[in-house]
Amino acid sequence: MSEKTIDHTAEVLIVGAGPVGLTLANLLGGYGVSVVLVEARTELIDYPRGVGMDDESFRTIQTMGLVDTVSQHTVPHHIMRLVNGRGQVLVTNDPATDEFGWPRKHGFVQPLVDRELLAGLDRFDAVTVRMGTELIDLTEQPDGVVARVRSGEAETEIRTRYVVGCEGGRSFTRSHLGAEFEGLSPSTRWVVVDIENDPLGTPNVYLGADPRRPYVSIGLPHGIRRFEFMLFDDEPTDLVDDEAFMASLLRPHLPNPHGLEVIGQRVFTHHGRIASTFRRGRILIAGDAAHLMPVWLGQGWNSGIRDATNLAWKLTSVLRGLCDDTLLDTYDAERRDHAKAMIDLNMIAGSVMTARGAKARVRDLAARAVTRVPSLRDWLTDMRFKPMPRYRRGVVVDQGDLLPGTCEDTVRNRFFAQVDAPNKVSPVGVQFIQPRVSTVTADDVLLDDVSGPWWSVVAWGNDPRRLFDDRELRVLDRLGVHLLAVFPESQFEWAQREYAGSSTTIVSDTRGRLKSWFDDRAVGVVFLRPDRFIAATCLAQQAPQTVTALLSAMSATDAVRTDTGRTRTGSTDVPVTIGGSR
Template sequence: MTSAPPPPPTDLDADVLIVGAGPAGLGLANLLGRQRVRALVLEQLPELIDFPRGVGLDDESLRSLQAMGLVEQVLPHTTPQHVMRLVNGKGRVIAEIKPGTREFGWSRRNAFVQPLVDKVLAQGLDRFDQVELRFEQTVETITDHGDHVEVGVSTPQGPRTLRAHYLVGADGGKSRTRKHIGVSFEGQSPSTRWLVIDVNDDPLGTPNVFLGADPRRPYVSLGLPHAIRRFEFMLFEHEADTVVDDPTFVQGLLKDHVPHPERLNFIRQRVYTHHSRIAGSFRKGRIFLAGDAAHLMPVWQGQGYNSGIRDSTNLAWKLAAVLRGECADTLLDTYDLERREHAKAMIDISVAFGRVIKPTNRVVAGLRDGVAAVLNAAPPVKRHFAEMRYKPMPRYHHGAVVDATTGQAGRSAAELTGRSHPVASANTKVSPVGVQFIQPRVDTASESNVLLDDLIGPTWAVLCWGANPAQMFSADDLLTLKALGATLISLRPVTQLDNDPPADGTVVAADRTGELKRWFDDRPTPVVFLRPDRFVAAAGLTQDAPALLAALLTAISFPAA
């Protein structure tokens, strides 16, 4: 008879060890703290990096910061509606990107100052007794024992051994965690180099981004909060990295951009290369990769920082659910299933955008400008770029999802293919499953103008338009939803806010902006199951709700499934 495996040790230093105090690591630690998970962040450096790196924060990341309870502290370090203009060598606009949408509750494009936002994330950990950040901690060894992870750490006080249920390597592009576990890092690091120059007391004052597709020397000029400006210039092969320390060379680059380059208040000057790489796997046993340790991408779409935050948002609720015993460990396999595909898509779009900017051949640049002029003459194409419709939004085809047509657990087709009248007459056949739900403002009986995520809290939710979702489920189903901590919400027009107030704990939310009604008008899915990361896990008709719940429990490896 085979004996059962021994239980994991109970004298662990943390539930989750996080290697690296960058945005992915700090974001994950805050989200785990909100879920009451014990987390320990280990950072090799003596303090947070204090110079600007990432400069673009999107609406998805602001929504994650909202989930961390830190968005109000971050907003003062951002510039909302950050317009990007792609200009040619003559300064003419080739394309303008200025999305006005706020479908997820926040401005789609925002400039930000990374060191100040990272500081907010680090200080946010002080709210949690069970979360700790330690500096000058170098992870030397990692051992996955099957039931826990053990790491050997060098510290100023000498070597230490730490143990946890899981480990997340968020330790950057040169990740020692990734190397420890032997995961490949596929892709390329092109030879093109860029000189980045950050200055205080912005000498121009223009608030937006200019990407200079100038064949003489491609450049970037970017206004940031707190009167910081960033310039970036492509270096040619014959120009050594040491030009960064040559004032004459640097001032020569800046003379066409700044009236008096010799008067600038420099923060830093550095040469860097754009990388396009992705790890062969984001999980190996009890060890995970997140942020730059899992993927590197060129800066053109400002998605490196945001992709790391997406990783943390996806992984945090799954780790918490498994550690609480709500779901089996197999749920954690969906992290790689869901995140790798979108990370790869963001790398590809960033590389493609760079190819538009970087040509130094005047003939190629002229052809590009001609094509851009033709495309800009077509309003639909112009809107496509202006509203960032080209940006691949995350859509999970496999993972913690249920197909809206077949009810199959673990997968979701992008299109609804059912033949029922609700589907046949719908304005859209695009499935809402596997994508983020909108975040409008709503009213309740006691509050007004509340963002939907704040009403739900950091947990699951079942939304139903016009009815009480609690009445769709059996008593056993309701106990299961309670075990998941799910919030039940009846969405209604504002005219019906006070109708039939439920006595079963269901929350009534009034659609003060009309956005929710428009969303449900277009889709034959009046019942929506929302994951803690605000992605739609399942959706369908009212009578489908019990079957969708059963399939969802299978998809998330709920023990009762």
């Protein structure tokens, strides 16, 4: 080691300061994990990139406590219209739901949001960012990984427990894993142009399925207009440097295609690929390093944020001795299927968008027929065609038989309550709703701001502390679980008096949305993971058995399962400092 020095140690090394690496670093920093984030570039990427943020991703922004700084670069309720070559609207995508606490779609300017994510890391003493630092080698050891990095001419080594590669499609980390990158890369190239001082000045989003030349026109925050145009096979990429050619692309869309204030212009080729594995030992990959997808439905950025949200709490749980290393296997098991489903959907959307000739005429006829059927029209408008993440394997417990590690879509009937429940679809493995609620100390706030960014148990009409014995409560305490009891607003003051001596947080369901959720299902208790997905649900009397099954599903250590060992979480071993929508 005479020519190299070990200049840093960290629990997690993150490679790549794109949105996924920055999100993962913010979440881990909030959990008190020591992180080194390295980025080969000397500055963040500032050219045109992602423009669509889902409500799920905005919920993660909320968990990071960055809503105020990020929201200034967003436009909520981004309405998208698919139009044909004659300007006829084929499909309007205008979801009105806010089940996760935020509008379903936001337009955003990625370089500006990335800067806010980077600035957010200044809050954490345990997070170090090293720009202009390239990963060049990884050496795996029994108790960690030694990463060799280069900054300028100097090479140094970083010792770490885990490495997460978030460095994009050409990921060194994925290559080190030996993972195959399976899928397709359509030959179509698109030129993307971002223009300041929006020459249209409207908030519209149009996907132009024009057989003459497919295009995209998007109104973005801060008076920015994005245009995207497909390039044909006989058009060389360097043609976009010709001002006359670019003016010819813009002329059908603008009163004057000249003298525009262009922020950035690049040519992209769409890809649809997924890595054969997201993990090997202490090395993992996320975001574009793990999967690439065409941009049609704006899911590349959002899928990467889902990866980071899934992985952050699992790494923290292993590093704090709450769970065995096998918990990290569930990251691949949970995220791969949904990422693949999103790739497939985007590939289909691309084929619809770029159809020509007879295919385009069939598409237009089919779209008009579909929009005449209210149920199908609503299915498109509300984005129900987009597969929501549903984890059927991993940190889940089947509601019917309490089997750990897997869950069925439909609840098998065991009790009359399950037979009588209107909704027979199991809620396990999907995100829990986030309505506005009130507590003794907070009025009209989002539920996540009450439950906090770690594990929680939510019970309807019961103090969950009364559902467990002392040993079970000690187990939940070691895991850092926050207990919540939800009551209708009419019972709120009574519940405060009745449970005055309890450490449970009493929640007032001021808008009745939690009651509607519980009323529709044979569920009295919900076990919520830190990523807001439902790990388990049960009737009140089943709560103790459900804890046992959940401990198995999450690979909890013996120290957590028993009364031996010090693994207490909360404000000590897992200093959860992030969270809150403001």
